[in-house]
Amino acid sequence: MTGTFGFRVQAVDGRARTGVIETPRGAIRTPAFMPVGTAGTVKAMLPESVRATGADILLGNTYHLMLRPGAERIARLGGLHRFMNWDRPILTDSGGFQVMSLAALRKLTEEGVRFASHIDGSRHLLTPERSMEIQRLLGSDIVMCFDECPALPATEGEVAASMRLSMRWAQRSRDAFGDRPGHALFGIMQGGVTPELREESAAALRAIGFDGYAVGGLAVGEGQAAMFGVLDYAPGFLPADKPRYLMGVGKPDDIVGAVERGIDMMDCVLPSRSGRTGQAWTRRGQVNIKNARHQDDPRPLDEHCTCPACRNYSRAYLHHVVRSGEIIASMLLTWHNLHYYQELMAGLREAVAAGRLAGFVADFHAARAEGDIAPL
Amino acid sequence: MTGTFGFRVQAVDGRARTGVIETPRGAIRTPAFMPVGTAGTVKAMLPESVRATGADILLGNTYHLMLRPGAERIARLGGLHRFMNWDRPILTDSGGFQVMSLAALRKLTEEGVRFASHIDGSRHLLTPERSMEIQRLLGSDIVMCFDECPALPATEGEVAASMRLSMRWAQRSRDAFGDRPGHALFGIMQGGVTPELREESAAALRAIGFDGYAVGGLAVGEGQAAMFGVLDYAPGFLPADKPRYLMGVGKPDDIVGAVERGIDMMDCVLPSRSGRTGQAWTRRGQVNIKNARHQDDPRPLDEHCTCPACRNYSRAYLHHVVRSGEIIASMLLTWHNLHYYQELMAGLREAVAAGRLAGFVADFHAARAEGDIAPL
Numbered sequence: 001m002t003g004t005f006g007f008r009v010q011a012v013d014g015r016a017r018t019g020v021i022e023t024p025r026g027a028i029r030t031p032a033f034m035p036v037g038t039a040g041t042v043k044a045m046l047p048e049s050v051r052a053t054g055a056d057i058l059l060g061n062t063y064h065l066m067l068r069p070g071a072e073r074i075a076r077l078g079g080l081h082r083f084m085n086w087d088r089p090i091l092t093d094s095g096g097f098q099v100m101s102l103a104a105l106r107k108l109t110e111e112g113v114r115f116a117s118h119i120d121g122s123r124h125l126l127t128p129e130r131s132m133e134i135q136r137l138l139g140s141d142i143v144m145c146f147d148e149c150p151a152l153p154a155t156e157g158e159v160a161a162s163m164r165l166s167m168r169w170a171q172r173s174r175d176a177f178g179d180r181p182g183h184a185l186f187g188i189m190q191g192g193v194t195p196e197l198r199e200e201s202a203a204a205l206r207a208i209g210f211d212g213y214a215v216g217g218l219a220v221g222e223g224q225a226a227m228f229g230v231l232d233y234a235p236g237f238l239p240a241d242k243p244r245y246l247m248g249v250g251k252p253d254d255i256v257g258a259v260e261r262g263i264d265m266m267d268c269v270l271p272s273r274s275g276r277t278g279q280a281w282t283r284r285g286q287v288n289i290k291n292a293r294h295q296d297d298p299r300p301l302d303e304h305c306t307c308p309a310c311r312n313y314s315r316a317y318l319h320h321v322v323r324s325g326e327i328i329a330s331m332l333l334t335w336h337n338l339h340y341y342q343e344l345m346a347g348l349r350e351a352v353a354a355g356r357l358a359g360f361v362a363d364f365h366a367a368r369a370e371g372d373i374a375p376l
Numbered sequence: 377m378t379g380t381f382g383f384r385v386q387a388v389d390g391r392a393r394t395g396v397i398e399t400p401r402g403a404i405r406t407p408a409f410m411p412v413g414t415a416g417t418v419k420a421m422l423p424e425s426v427r428a429t430g431a432d433i434l435l436g437n438t439y440h441l442m443l444r445p446g447a448e449r450i451a452r453l454g455g456l457h458r459f460m461n462w463d464r465p466i467l468t469d470s471g472g473f474q475v476m477s478l479a480a481l482r483k484l485t486e487e488g489v490r491f492a493s494h495i496d497g498s499r500h501l502l503t504p505e506r507s508m509e510i511q512r513l514l515g516s517d518i519v520m521c522f523d524e525c526p527a528l529p530a531t532e533g534e535v536a537a538s539m540r541l542s543m544r545w546a547q548r549s550r551d552a553f554g555d556r557p558g559h560a561l562f563g564i565m566q567g568g569v570t571p572e573l574r575e576e577s578a579a580a581l582r583a584i585g586f587d588g589y590a591v592g593g594l595a596v597g598e599g600q601a602a603m604f605g606v607l608d609y610a611p612g613f614l615p616a617d618k619p620r621y622l623m624g625v626g627k628p629d630d631i632v633g634a635v636e637r638g639i640d641m642m643d644c645v646l647p648s649r650s651g652r653t654g655q656a657w658t659r660r661g662q663v664n665i666k667n668a669r670h671q672d673d674p675r676p677l678d679e680h681c682t683c684p685a686c687r688n689y690s691r692a693y694l695h696h697v698v699r700s701g702e703i704i705a706s707m708l709l710t711w712h713n714l715h716y717y718q719e720l721m722a723g724l725r726e727a728v729a730a731g732r733l734a735g736f737v738a739d740f741h742a743a744r745a746e747g748d749i750a751p752l
Contacts (some may be wrong), residue, residue, distance in 0.1 A: 168658065
């Protein structure tokens, strides 16, 4: 691979931006939504289908992949792209967040986190240096700093101490990452809902210098109002010429609100996870296809949607296969949800480029207020 | 739909034949393997992918569909083809076999079978007339007579009594089916492993007259030798100018042996079910991809196979996703298995057409005797 990593803002509308992240593995149109391929697969989707929805980049989870099948194994097999048959960009998280949410017997020290695997109980140590090594072994295009995110509720003192630890780990991550042309390292801003801590964190990251900056520590249960409260000011602490990534967000209205506030990248398991539980996301809100009112409905989920689920199947069919526990239900609803999310991102990008984001957002909320189509 | 149902034998090699079944929904190349789409889906596959493997026809299960979502509902929604997005031929079984294997509280009388649903305990009555009605509501292209198959072990007297009941039901099925141009009704020969009973059953069916004839009551645990024993003579009792369908068969070597003995159509859940349990079928036999010997193997399942699983993924990846319980494991392995089965059928058709079936069968067994590739 040749080429370098770069970001170009092409248009601005209010605080929102649209642009392109260039990588040796292809361009990422921003604002971008990254489907989550936790364990080397976006669940229930072939990678060519994920690409067909419009995704330019996937997210992989360091925590899951280091435990199974193992980073060294993936490296021997040619890296994560080849392993999972996705030749476009991959961003990997650092493992820090999922160690705290999934692993057992966690012990946090200045060095890193010792923990036991949730799969087989095996013992591991994750440090900034090891996280960088794992993400290098995976062949990640966008590497995330190893950070720590305190569980809520946390006092301001706990949030501050955790943020400062993450900033020391950010420096160690930067040092361990080294110089890898074509690969990017993103810092992660912490600081909870306290503006002074967010500003301190951003200043620390800017002093180190990164290819992009994430807003971390949100989407952890604080609620949309608190999240938007932080996004009203925190992106302004970050360099305008680097991508801003909001981790783990979110529902469609979270995404729209985040883009309005200057976010360029997001990821979330929601569209794929919802697809496996009979939940569909459409322009008109959320549809629980398991509901009996769909069982005789010959209409598609959304008559304007061009995904295979909407082009080829009735609500009655989707209802039937969800109720019957058929794998095709997960396949079709995940495809629909990822398609809807990518359509939403395309709409946001076009609206920002045309300077009509406010109108787009008003239409977005109006369609949702209308609600799902009436039963037949 | 216009057009009629017909069968043309194009070449014969020994007892084996190759030909084409013409239907208004498209041609079925024989010998044909029919993937099973039990509840309106070939599990873990989109119908366009099933077609891409080379399948000309699917099988649907009357028993499952009558219980959920219900035959009248499917009819209101435009029939099974439209419901499941498969516009090519569909054969439906009669429900008889699965009532006996799946339902509870069964009561068999001359009239039919009363039973309780295995899904919700609801009570149902299936008769030859109701089975014909359900298969008509589904829009089936090839309808099977309602029959009864005694559980093994059974005495010759039980087998004879059951066969004669099935023959009376065959007449009632024929009467209830009526005249439906473009749709076919197949009779089902019974009689266990007793040549005289098979001959009596065949004579009864021929006297009624059907568009095709199934060999029933095999693949129910009697073993391959006993099955081949019956297939050595039973197809000869059936008209040479009508398709012969062996129900519920089978493993690749069962299929090859059945084609050698004059069978034109088969169906089995094996390739799709195996695909959901980490079992792959290849030219070189069965591969349990869960086995640890595959975990570092960068080679495809079969380097000569052109299915997506073999073109795009290593054994190591397939091992990983099976072990991790990922849906893509079922998707890829089912695709591979169905692709292999259809390749096998294409090979059999070409061999019969070229008059070189014996050589094809020898090569088939030689490749299997070689066994899977050696570990790295």
